[in-house]
Amino acid sequence: MSSQLLILMMILIEIPPSLTALDYYAACSSQFRCGTITADFPFLGGNRPEGCGHPKLVLKCSGNNVTIEIMNVTYRVLSLNSGDQTLRIAREDYMNGDGTCPSEESNFESTTLDLEVFDYGPDYRNISLLYGCPFTGVVLYPGRFTCAVDGTLNRDAYATWDVVEKGICLARVTVPIIPILTGLLDFLIISKVGDALRRGFDVKWKVGIEECDECKSADGVCGYDLLNQTTTCYCQGQSSGSKSCPHLSGT
Ligand SMILES: *[C@@H]1O[C@H](CO)[C@@H](O)[C@H](O)[C@H]1NC(C)=O
Ligand SMILES: *[C@@H]1O[C@H](CO)[C@@H](O)[C@H](O)[C@H]1NC(C)=O
Ligand SMILES: *[C@@H]1O[C@H](CO)[C@@H](O)[C@H](O)[C@H]1NC(C)=O
Ligand SMILES: *[C@@H]1O[C@H](CO)[C@@H](O)[C@H](O)[C@H]1NC(C)=O
Numbered sequence: 001m002s003s004q005l006l007i008l009m010m011i012l013i014e015i016p017p018s019l020t021a022l023d024y025y026a027a028c029s030s031q032f033r034c035g036t037i038t039a040d041f042p043f044l045g046g047n048r049p050e051g052c053g054h055p056k057l058v059l060k061c062s063g064n065n066v067t068i069e070i071m072n073v074t075y076r077v078l079s080l081n082s083g084d085q086t087l088r089i090a091r092e093d094y095m096n097g098d099g100t101c102p103s104e105e106s107n108f109e110s111t112t113l114d115l116e117v118f119d120y121g122p123d124y125r126n127i128s129l130l131y132g133c134p135f136t137g138v139v140l141y142p143g144r145f146t147c148a149v150d151g152t153l154n155r156d157a158y159a160t161w162d163v164v165e166k167g168i169c170l171a172r173v174t175v176p177i178i179p180i181l182t183g184l185l186d187f188l189i190i191s192k193v194g195d196a197l198r199r200g201f202d203v204k205w206k207v208g209i210e211e212c213d214e215c216k217s218a219d220g221v222c223g224y225d226l227l228n229q230t231t232t233c234y235c236q237g238q239s240s241g242s243k244s245c246p247h248l249s250g251t
Contacts, residue, residue, distance in 0.1 A: 024234040024241070028052035028221045034061030037080050041222040042208035042231070052223050054207050056117045067092055070203075071112045078200050085209060086121060090200030091175060099194035100129060100159055101147035108149075108171040113203060121202025124176040127193070130158045132170025140167075143187030159193045160184070176201040207231075218245040 032039040032046040037059070039045075044052055045059035059077065060067045066077040068089065075089035093106035102108070108131065113120065132149040133140065133156040143159035152170050161184065166172035177196040186192050208231045212222040215233035225232040225241055232241030 022049065022051070024051055024223055025221055025236050025238070028223045028234055032059050032061075034059070034066045035064030037066045037077055039080055039082070041212060042205065042224065051226060054117065054205075054224055055226065056114060057205060057207070070118065071109075071114055072107070073109050073111060076200070085204050085206065087203050087205065088200045089203060090198055094175075094194070094197040100143075100145055100157070100190055100197065102173070106173075108173050110172070110174040111176060117205060117207055118203045119206055120176060121178075121204060123179060124201045125179050125181075126162050126174050126176050127181070127196070128160055128162065128164045129173045129175070129193075130160075130164070130166055130169040130171070131173070133157060134168055136168070141187065142184055143190055143193060145190045159187050159190065161187075178202065214244045220245040 027047075027049055028041065028051070030047045032043055032048050034046060039059060040048070041052065042054040043057045043059050044050065044055070046061055056070075058068065060069075066080075067074050068077055068087070069075070070089075074092040076092050076095050078088040078090055080087050091102075091111065093102035094100070096103040097106065130140070131147055132152040132154045134154045135156050141158040141160040141164075145157050145159070146155040147157040148155055149157075149170060154170065156169075158169075163174045164172070175197065178199060178201050180196050180199060181187070181192060208222060208224070211231035215222050215231075218233070218235075220233040220235045223232050223234050223241055224230070233244045234241055235245035238245070
């Protein structure tokens with residue numbers, strides 16, 4: 001019990017110097033810029049260090065492409081709209097893959113959102129992609145294609161609406177799409193499914209929204225307090241975060 005207390009005290013003593021070492025007002029005033037994407041709070045990444053945004057909203061720039069990782073799946077950020085807190089994202093494993101066959105790096109994880117941080121956009125529908133299905137002479141779903149998958153010689157694969165079980169197939173990936181496919185017949189033209197995957201889907205971030213308004217109107221810059229796990233406000237000339245900038249608020 002006392003050793004736990006000691007560790008806790010060490011953590012508490014360790015962190016403040018690294019927090020004050022940085023001018024957070026200046027650091028968090030800078031924007032993330034990459035390709036066509038610009039972002040500020042609640043995002044991290046690029047020249048926005050830890051403490052400037054939510055730890056689960058980390059953008060990465062590679063070439064001119066922006067990616068974000070959500071629940072162990074990497075997504076390409078196609079657009080970012082701060083006005084309505086919306087990201088249009090598409091799975092990187094299908095951006096680099098071949099149509100409906102993901103790239104070699106794919107772990108065939110289904111898309112799941114961290115619901116503490118994101119909500120699904122208003123308009124989407126799930127599709128399922130099944131891989132490594134044995135050929136039985138029976139066509140399981142109209143959206144049929146071939147795809148080589150590690151660990152099996154079965155190259156049959158299928159795409160269909162909604163969340164279906166993998167059944168006799170080796171792997172299943174479910175992913176939301178914006179509703180550009182309308183009926184089951186659209187799955188007959190498998191290139192349409194690949195297009196839909198690359199067009200992505202919308203997610204809305206729901207952290208650091210209202211809390212930030214007060215700070216901004218007091219000429220502060222929003223950041224994230226890692227210890228308290230809340231939005232905080234960095235003011236010019238102040239070494240640590242506060243709820244808002246007191247000397248300027250109330251005008
Ligand atoms: C960026 O995206 C384009 C289009 O998907 C792709 O051709 C290019 O290789 C990507 N660049 C990097 C560095 O990933
Ligand atoms: C992400 O992957 C790591 C290592 O592969 C694993 O330990 C962790 O539980 C995964 N997280 C989620 C949310 O699936
Ligand atoms: C889509 O799939 C996700 C994850 O399986 C699920 O949480 C969500 O409710 C599904 N949405 C619809 C509209 O079916
Ligand atoms: C973190 O929370 C504690 C207790 O609620 C409070 O005393 C402290 O001022 C907070 N720190 C910051 C930087 O907001």
